[in-house]
Amino acid sequence: MEIKVIKNILGENDRFAAENRAMFAEKGVFVVNFMGSPGAGKTSVLEKTMERLKGELSMAVIEGDLFTSKDAERIDRHGVPVIQINTAGGCHLDANMVQKTVREMDLAALDLLVVENVGNLVCPAEFALGEDARAVVLSVTEGDDKPMKYPLMFKESEIALINKIDLAPYCNFNCASAKEDISMLHPGIEIAELSCTTGEGVDVWCDWLRRGVVAKKAEVRA
Amino acid sequence: MEAEAAQWLRGLFSIHHREAGNNHATKVREVGLLIGEMAGVEQESLEFSWRVLTEGTPAEGAVLKVRRVPLVGRCAKCGREFHIEHYDFWCPVCKDGVLKTISGREMQVEYLEVD
Ligand SMILES: Nc1nc2c(ncn2[C@@H]2O[C@H](COP(=O)(O)OP(=O)(O)OP(=O)(O)O)[C@@H](O)[C@H]2O)c(=O)[nH]1
Numbered sequence A: 001m002e003i004k005v006i007k008n009i010l011g012e013n014d015r016f017a018a019e020n021r022a023m024f025a026e027k028g029v030f031v032v033n034f035m036g037s038p039g040a041g042k043t044s045v046l047e048k049t050m051e052r053l054k055g056e057l058s059m060a061v062i063e064g065d066l067f068t069s070k071d072a073e074r075i076d077r078h079g080v081p082v083i084q085i086n087t088a089g090g091c092h093l094d095a096n097m098v099q100k101t102v103r104e105m106d107l108a109a110l111d112l113l114v115v116e117n118v119g120n121l122v123c124p125a126e127f128a129l130g131e132d133a134r135a136v137v138l139s140v141t142e143g144d145d146k147p148m149k150y151p152l153m154f155k156e157s158e159i160a161l162i163n164k165i166d167l168a169p170y171c172n173f174n175c176a177s178a179k180e181d182i183s184m185l186h187p188g189i190e191i192a193e194l195s196c197t198t199g200e201g202v203d204v205w206c207d208w209l210r211r212g213v214v215a216k217k218a219e220v221r222a
Numbered sequence B: 001m002e003a004e005a006a007q008w009l010r011g012l013f014s015i016h017h018r019e020a021g022n023n024h025a026t027k028v029r030e031v032g033l034l035i036g037e038m039a040g041v042e043q044e045s046l047e048f049s050w051r052v053l054t055e056g057t058p059a060e061g062a063v064l065k066v067r068r069v070p071l072v073g074r075c076a077k078c079g080r081e082f083h084i085e086h087y088d089f090w091c092p093v094c095k096d097g098v099l100k101t102i103s104g105r106e107m108q109v110e111y112l113e114v115d
């Protein structure tokens, strides 16, 4: 006997994501799913971000990590509320984990919530968390071929940060070619070259965050 | 990326547990999947995880039949549809039109063949 089904395999995750999205909308907090390879510089970018936005935006961070709290400790040093999710080997965050975590947060007091996903260029892109936007960090030491090798991550992101641009002279990273590939995958995507060492480009990223926060608040009022 | 395949399979398995249960099935022979060309899933790891996950269940030994769904986009400007080649989402005709994905991201269970 054949049974017709037609159901999404990730339907369960999508249901939790929709609940999260409704909750974030109600509280008017702009939520970013922050993704990229291990070591691309996600936490470093957040450290720079907190320095810049201190006193201007009310921000919190969720840190996804396989086993440790090292990244959460780095965030905590800046006095920004941070909650750690240990995936215990899981290679991405899912919407259910985020839902359990945000229950402990005072969302109404926030303008911006950044969720640093587990370092991984593949499957985090498949798991919606209820975020408003996704951002991906690619560092020049990873090579300019990565967007085409891991297309989904770049397709699904609203902004791509090309990080460690200070190291570009030492790597054979062709920035023009990487940007062209990213724009081909996602026409209209925002791309910023950035260095956490020199601080170059951090303002472009912070401006993008500011615009997101403003747009989210306008949405809530409407 | 075994772990992620395993998580997809758990989703699939719970769907199929429910459906097979509703129909009082005792044995699952075949599972039909629709997998988009741009879904981040590899067939081999899917099959491997499936075997592990279904061991000792009514789905043990069930065949996974995967139907690939081509990546197709519709141009937001001229309205034409194209198969997207090399992940190039610019319209090949009007050049500055953008292709919106209309298929190719699926990860779905299409049917179950049960006794
Ligand atoms: N030269 C240089 N080094 C950087 C830059 N950004 C980050 N790094 C270094 O890269 C390493 C990894 O940075 P992290 O911020 O921990 O990267 P991550 O993406 O958060 O890593 P995971 O969370 O483990 O996936 C650290 O040693 C940083 O100091 C940069 O712009 N330039």
Ligand SMILES: [Mg+2]
Pocket: A042, A043, A044, A071, A116
């Ligand atoms: Mg980190």
Ligand SMILES: [Zn+2]
Pocket: A090, A091, A092, A123, A124, B003, B004
């Ligand atoms: Zn994963």
Ligand SMILES: [Zn+2]
Pocket: B075, B076, B077, B078, B079, B080, B091, B092, B093, B094, B095, B097
């Ligand atoms: Zn067109």
